[in-house]
Amino acid sequence: MRGESDGRNYGDAWMRRRVFTTAKALTTFERALVKVCATKATTVRVDRDDDDDDDDDDDAVRSTIDVGEFEDVTDWARRAVERGAEESRARCRAALPALEAMPTERSFFLAASDALEASVDDEGEGRSRRGRDRKVFAALHSPTRGGVYAVAANTNGGNAVLHAEMNLLFPADDARARRLIEPDTTLLVTLQCCRMCAARAVELGVRRAAYLREDPGPLASRTALAALARESRFDL
Ligand SMILES: [Zn+2]
Numbered sequence: 001m002r003g004e005s006d007g008r009n010y011g012d013a014w015m016r017r018r019v020f021t022t023a024k025a026l027t028t029f030e031r032a033l034v035k036v037c038a039t040k041a042t043t044v045r046v047d048r049d050d051d052d053d054d055d056d057d058d059d060a061v062r063s064t065i066d067v068g069e070f071e072d073v074t075d076w077a078r079r080a081v082e083r084g085a086e087e088s089r090a091r092c093r094a095a096l097p098a099l100e101a102m103p104t105e106r107s108f109f110l111a112a113s114d115a116l117e118a119s120v121d122d123e124g125e126g127r128s129r130r131g132r133d134r135k136v137f138a139a140l141h142s143p144t145r146g147g148v149y150a151v152a153a154n155t156n157g158g159n160a161v162l163h164a165e166m167n168l169l170f171p172a173d174d175a176r177a178r179r180l181i182e183p184d185t186t187l188l189v190t191l192q193c194c195r196m197c198a199a200r201a202v203e204l205g206v207r208r209a210a211y212l213r214e215d216p217g218p219l220a221s222r223t224a225l226a227a228l229a230r231e232s233r234f235d236l
Contacts, residue, residue: 120135
């Protein structure tokens with residue numbers, strides 16, 4: 001039960017014990033998100049009152065749900081995203097140089113590699129309270145914006161979905177999300193994107209991604225970025 005033992009439960013364990021319900025078909029991104037949450041989603045069909053048309057819905061999976069059990073998690077999700085962005089900003093400020101100091105993709109990868117090495121040295125006494133986070137950095141680079149224009153760090157120690165890319169690609173409002181990606185933007189990640197993050201990147205219009213290290217995990221196989229041949233390994 002991640003997130004519970006240190007008393008800083010960001011809702012992860014709570015979410016694991018619940019079933020997401022939805023009346024619409026899930027997008028590729030949403031399906032991957034649910035998978036990373038390790039929670040189950042179900043599509044709910046609301047029964048109509050008319051008793052005499054049973055013949056046309058034999059195929060439908062029906063669920064009887066006590067409405068009292070429903071809980072709207074929109075606010076929780078928003079808070080989790082805000083919290084992730086906040087922690088990510090603090091971590092980047094501490095570990096990476098200013099954006100202006102990273103004009104090229106290579107300069108970001110070099111800085112991120114230094115930061116990753118430094119965090120390995122920190123293991124032990126200097127270990128942070130969220131030490132279980134996998135150390136990953138992500139950035140957006142665009143020549144028209146003059147280089148690296150956004151960075152983020154992984155903060156998934158307390159919430160399984162707050163990968164670096166999620167902290168990077170979920171700005172506070174939709175208007176900002178629409179302006180986030182330029183036609184020449186490259187998504188830079190120190191670890192290959194998982195299915196969830198790749199789907200989000202494609203959803204936002206990312207045409208190219210570059211990663212430093214391959215992710216052998218099952219969640220990084222058959223991603224949307226790989227399927228569209230939009231990702232490649234960066235040789236440092
Ligand atoms: Zn991911």
